[in-house]
Amino acid sequence: MASKIVAQLIIYGGQFLLRGLAEAYRQALANAQSTGAAQSAAANAVRRGRMTVEEAYRIVGATPGTSPEHIAERLRRLYTLNDPKNGGSLYLQAKVYTAQRTLEEALKRSFELPLEDKGDSAKHHTASQQGSER
Incomplete structure (x- = not known):
């Protein structure tokens, strides 16, 4: 019984962590586009060549x-x-x-x-x- 509860806690905790990481990534992309960081990063990538x-x-x-x-x-x-x-x-x-x-x-x-x-x-x-x- 205790092992079943521990397994469920690990599964729910992992899901919570993955949702948080996915949301943080989406927010980081939105911030980069609004500040122009994505554009300057792309321009720098082209300049390297x-x-x-x-x-x-x-x-x-x-x-x-x-x-x-x-x-x-x-x-x-x-x-x-x-x-x-x-x-x-x-x-x-x-x-x-x-x-x-x-x-x-x-x-x-x-x-x-x-x-x-x-x-x-x-x-x-x-x-x-x-x-x-x-």
Whole structure:
């Protein structure tokens, strides 16, 4: 008789514990979504793999010669379509965001390189002129 009572206590206690854990997990997911922690975690997961410029263009559906305005419009559209609030995928939205950052960095680098090259060539040109004058 006592063993039957102990067994029932263990079963009921286990059920109570599992229900509590399940509820805590649901609440943690709800909190993560409301604070944006899930979105930043997904974005961090995508960043770990570092996206190439070619992959970013493929995600956007563009080529290197595409106008920045067209790329920006495509990025806005893809980001909105993949919004989890509208039934989209947080992972895909994070990929679109990473593609945007990758293309912005590439564009910034493409504008910086000619300035550095001009500066280096000007220094080299000035040094070679001074050497030829001596």
